Amino acid sequence: MGLLFYKNILERNFKMNFNYKVIVSKRRKTVRVKIASEKEVIIYSPYRISNKEAEAIINSNIKQIEKLIDKLAKLRGPSILERGWLYILGEKVPVTIIEKKEEGISLKYDGQRVYLSINPNHNQDEVRELIKKWYKKIAKEYLIRLTVEMAEKYNFTVNSVRIKDVKTRWGSCSSKRNINLSYKLIMAPKEVVGYVIVHELCHLKEMNHSEKFWREVSNIIPNYKVYLEHLKKFGHNYEV
Template identity: 30%
Template sequence: MRKYTITRSNRKTIAIKINADSSLEVKAPVNLSKNKIDEFVNSKEKWIAKHSERISNNYFLKKQFELNFGDFILVRGQNNQIKPVDGKRAIYNKDKKIFFIPETDKQNQIKEILIELYKKIAHNHINKRVNYFKNKMDVKPIKIGITSAKTRWGSCSGKNSVNFSWKLIMADDKTIDYVIIHELAHIKQHNHSKKFWNIVESIMPDYPEQKKKLKILGEKLNKENWE
C-alpha cells in the first residue's frame, strides 16, 4: 500500500494529487472512511505508478536546471543566447537575439535577471497583440496583465480582465496569438462551448495546431525550473 496524506473537506468526490516530489495526497469528503480511501488508492495503482514516474523525472530535471552564459533560451519561438556584459545593466538585444547580463557567478541571479527581462518583453509584445485582436474581435478587456502564473498560459476574469503568463513569450508568434484570441473570446463566451470555439476558429482556423505546439512547450517547461 502506498503512503499518502489525506486532506478532508466538504467535497463530494475523492481525488488523488501527485505532488512535484512524487508524494501522494488524497482529497476526500469529511466522512469517507479510511478503508474506502485505501480501496480507491489501490484501484488507481497503475495510474499512480505511470504519473509518479513522469513527475519524478520532471522533478529531478528541475533540480538540475541551470542557466549559464552561452546557453540559449526561447523568445517568440526562436533561440536567443545569454552573454556576459560589463557594467550593471542587463539588456535584451532583439535584433542580435542576445540577452546581455552583467557578469556574475551566481546562477540564480542570472535567472532572476532573465525573468525580469522576459516580463518586459512579454508586456510589450502581448499588449500590442491584444490591442490588435481586441479591435478585430470587437471586444474590450478592462485590463491586460502579465503574471507569473504556474499552471495557466492565460485567463479571463468574470469582469473581462485578461492575464497572460510571462512564459507565453517563449512560444512562437502564432501560438502566442492563439492564447490571446482564446482569452479574448472568453469575453463573449465565458465557457468552452461550441459557440466559444467557433469564435476562436473564425479568427484562427488552425488553432488546433497551436494547441499542440503549446502542449509541447508546456512539457518542455515542466522540466525546467523558472520559479
C-alpha cells in the same frame, strides 16, 4: 480546486532541494502529494497537519517524489546558462556570459543577444529570478499591446489586460472582461501567442469551452488546433 479552498498555507524548507506547502481543503477526503515543480511539493489535506506530520508524509513518499522531480528536470533540460540561449517569441536568442569580480548580477538585451554579467560564485536562483523579471518586463510591453490591437481588430471590448506569473494556465478571462496572460507566453512563437490571445478574447462571448466557443476561435484562427497541440507538446520548454 478554487482559490476559495486554499486555506491554512504552510511553507517551510525541507532538507532536500525543494520546498513543501500544505494546503487544507475540506473538499478533500484523503491526503494527496503533488509535485508542483522541481522546487515545490504540495500536500493537499482535508485537515490541519503539523510540520512533523507533513515531513513524515514527505519522507514516506520520498522515492516517488525524487523520481518525479528527476523526470521534470529531464523534461526541462539544462539550465539557461548551460544551454546558452533563451526563447523569445519562439526564437533562440544566444546568451553571452560576462564574468565579473563584483557581487550581483545584471542583464542586457540588444535585440539580438542577451548579456548576463555575473560573479563566478553566482547563485542560480538569483539568475533565474533576474531572467524571470526581464521576461515579465518584455511580456508586459509586447503582450498587452498585442492583445489591445487584436481586440480592436476583431471587435472585442476588453476592460483590462494583465501579465501574471501562473503555473498552470496560459491565460484566463473574467466575467468583468479582464484578461490575464502568463508572462511565459513571451517565449512561445508569435502564432501560438496569437492563438492564446484569441482564445481568451473569445471567452468574452462564450465563458466556456462549448462547440460554440470553439467555432468562435475557428472563425478567427481556422488551424488553431496546431497551436493548441504545440502548447501541449512543447509548453514545458517555456520555463525559467
